[in-house]
Amino acid sequence: xxxxSPSARRGALIAGSVAVLGLLTAxxxxxxxxxxxxxxxxxxxxxxxxxxxxxxxxxxxxATPSDQASASAHESQRGDGTKDDDGTQGDAxxxxxxxxxxxxxxxxxxxxxxxxxxxxxxxxNFPVVLTNKSARTCTVHGYPGAAFVDASGRQLGPDPKRSxxxxxxxxxxxxxxxxxxxxxxxxEISGAxxxxxxxxxxxxxxxxxxxxxxxxxxxxxxxxxSSSVFLSVFRPGTQP
Numbered sequence: 001x002x003x004x005s006p007s008a009r010r011g012a013l014i015a016g017s018v019a020v021l022g023l024l025t026a027x028x029x030x031x032x033x034x035x036x037x038x039x040x041x042x043x044x045x046x047x048x049x050x051x052x053x054x055x056x057x058x059x060x061x062x063a064t065p066s067d068q069a070s071a072s073a074h075e076s077q078r079g080d081g082t083k084d085d086d087g088t089q090g091d092a093x094x095x096x097x098x099x100x101x102x103x104x105x106x107x108x109x110x111x112x113x114x115x116x117x118x119x120x121x122x123x124x125n126f127p128v129v130l131t132n133k134s135a136r137t138c139t140v141h142g143y144p145g146a147a148f149v150d151a152s153g154r155q156l157g158p159d160p161k162r163s164x165x166x167x168x169x170x171x172x173x174x175x176x177x178x179x180x181x182x183x184x185x186x187x188e189i190s191g192a193x194x195x196x197x198x199x200x201x202x203x204x205x206x207x208x209x210x211x212x213x214x215x216x217x218x219x220x221x222x223x224x225x226s227s228s229v230f231l232s233v234f235r236p237g238t239q240p
Contacts, residue, residue, distance in 0.1 A: 052154075052155035054210070103137075104140070105132060105172060107204055110132060111130070111133045113129045114127070114129070114213050115127035115129055115238055122186050123183060123185060124183065125240075126181070126183075127238060127239045127240065128146065128231075129239075130202070130234070131175070132176055133175075138171075140178050141205055143232070144203060144231060145210070146231055147200070148197035148229075149197060149198060149201050156195045156197055161229070161231070163230045163231065167233045168235070170236050176236075178236055179237055180234045181230070181231065182200075183229070184228065187220065187221040188219065190221065190225065192221035195219065195222045199214055201213075205234070
């Protein structure tokens with residue numbers, strides 16, 4: 001090598017560099033991988049369109065105090081629930097206690113209905129009732145999801161807002177019920193844009209499948225001033 005010409009030494013140096021570069025490229029191709037984003041279940045999570053009335057996560061924010069001004073009067077008159085017509089009601093645990101996942105009521109185990117209106121001061125106040133139609137005892141906790149829809153299933157107006165309140169776990173024995181308040185300003189009085197829904201779609205807490213309840217209570221606000229609809233947490237019974 002000591003007696004080789006300068007051109008020969010340059011050729012050997014270039015060849016060696018090419019070989020090292022090739023080795024680094026091969027190692028980099030095997031050692032650096034872009035991992036797919038996974039959900040907690042370990043599978044990729046493509047974006048999906050949210051269905052009307054889908055129950056929002058328990059961590060979703062409640063309405064601000066200014067948003068709740070129109071609903072506060074009715075909320076202040078509500079208790080922990082009254083007995084059902086058949087004498088049964090759900091049992092409430094202390095606020096904040098969440099049920100075990102295995103005890104949660106699933107949509108297929110429930111029947112939804114809307115109770116009688118209790119109007120006052122320009123407000124319409126309806127209890128949204130879930131009744132356990134299964135043969136086992138199960139629980140509901142927190143807020144339902146809800147949306148007004150037309151005959152084709154298209155949502156009318158924005159999602160309801162959550163009224164403030166401490167969520168309790170309501171235990172529903174077979175045949176027992178729990179109710180959540182649905183409150184809005186009468187659009188005939190407030191002047192809000194209005195529509196006549198065909199149904200109210202209700203999703204039980206932490207569930208994906210919804211229940212459809214025919215709506216026959218007239219126009220509801222869907223836009224403009226005083227158009228917010230409010231939902232409260234579930235309480236035992238069928239009405240305030």
